Amino acid sequence: MNATARLFPGFRQETIQTSQARLSAVAGGSGRPVLLLHGYPETKAAWHRLAGPLARGHTVVAVDLPGYGDSRVVGDPADAGSKRWMGAQLHELMVGLGHEHYAVVGHDRGARVAYRMTLDRPEAVTSLTSLAVVPTLDMWSGATKNFGMGAFHWFMLAQPFDLPERLLSADPTYFLDLTLSRMAEGLEHLDPLALAEYRRCFLDPDVRHAMCEDYRAAAGIDERHDIEDREQGRRIRCPVLVLWHEGRTFGPGRVPLDIWRDWAVDVSGRGLAGGHLLPERAADEVLAELDVFLGRD
Template sequence: MTHPNIPGFTEHRVRVDDGVTLNAAVGGTGSPVVLLHGFPQTRLMWRHVAADLAADHTVICPDLRGYGASDKPAETGPDVYSKRTMARDVVRLAAALGHGSFTLAGHDRGALVAFRAAMDHPEAVSRALFLDVLTTPDMWNALHGVSGAVGFHLYLMAQPPGLPEQLIQASADTFFAHFLDAWTNDPAAIPADVRAHYLAASAAAVPSIVADYRASAGVDMDHDTADRKAGSRLAMPVTVLQQDWGAALGYHAQGLWSAWADDLRHRTVSCGHFMAEEDPRLITDEIRALTGR
């Protein structure tokens, strides 16, 4: 399978753990910014934002472990795809590329990894941007009643190994295409060639994608809940951009995020879930504003 790169960026493969190498697109010069993709995507979701930011930043766009062209280790235990492990991957990747401190932005699953990296490695993450996500405990608490059906995939992939992998692999294109269609306000934002890449990359990574989600119903909850009980907070400047899911699911997003971050800028946006592709100018401007804080 071919994995298209971001135009003008070079591809790097960096070993971050025993038997785990991440694939990353790197471009530009200046202060470093690391961009983490979401589901069901790869580093290519940042193609517009990364190309713009590269004018004045060194931009690093990895495929997370288990996704895209990065390695996909077997789920031999709950920590293999914990956000703590995936966050450590990202910090090690940046260090190997010469950056001990960086601005970190994440979307969806990548935002959960970014949150854990900011919590576990505050010396490395100088600023953080989270796109269209809640922390794991807040997410599970927000899903209730019939309105929680929007998160059906979370419950499916939380099941023990076997059933979810078989069900998804049996109709992988239909399954992953559902989210690309349902979560996009502007279908033209994900052109046919990019869509085909996302579908092929996701179909080739079903076990590791399921393992990533399964971790969020187990070990990730344990880690976030422990931090909440300990009163741990993010000390660095934080920006959160979200759709107005609160109106449908009955939560106050800014209030939830305020419980985690001291220096918080929260903004509700009108574009769809895949905002880095639907409104890249907005995301680029917010990252530049964050790096200036």
């Protein structure tokens, strides 16, 4: 039995070909569909504590972001790191699985793809849950010395090809373990099977390159898309749930709930203990919030 089967018992493993990607996913349960999108530097394995309980009342799809994990970019599409491009491939995935309408739950980078999907495809996304992030435009505009020192990878991975790729290739496992240890407040807080999956995938230079493209897009086209939305007055109309690391603020002391209210008309949420990796460190609390929130759909 492979690691994915052990982390997601009862789920079927899917490989879906979209127009410009080959996506690796797991799916299970029945009911209204929910798409789970993981963050950097992880894979769909990040949802192993939440997917099973959610599947008791929903059809759950957890997927490796394009280029991450076992998902691969096909060909040489323009702006393959952009959240708009990623979102388009993931929408194709959901439609291919028979889901024209679905909720999206995203953590970290996955939340950035999720809110872009919500803005770009309001007819498809029924609700948005954002774990641990604020929109990219607000992240850059509120960047401080403390942010730069703590989240240095935002600047490092966004450097032009192939500087960050070369730096990461020197000792990928050391870099990954250091990153995850800081995020999880110790590697001992992560499931050994999930950690092994993160390490396996991060050893692949194509995966590391995709991560760099993701961050390059955040410093370029993703920010431009956010600026265009802000200038055109576009807002998220579906319900939005925001959960974040308790005590975390952005920019000049703003809490995520207030920032998201600049972007959406129906926002609720709260801070949770457990650090950045909420799907793994605060799974029970996240699940309790999702049970109530997704019941609104």
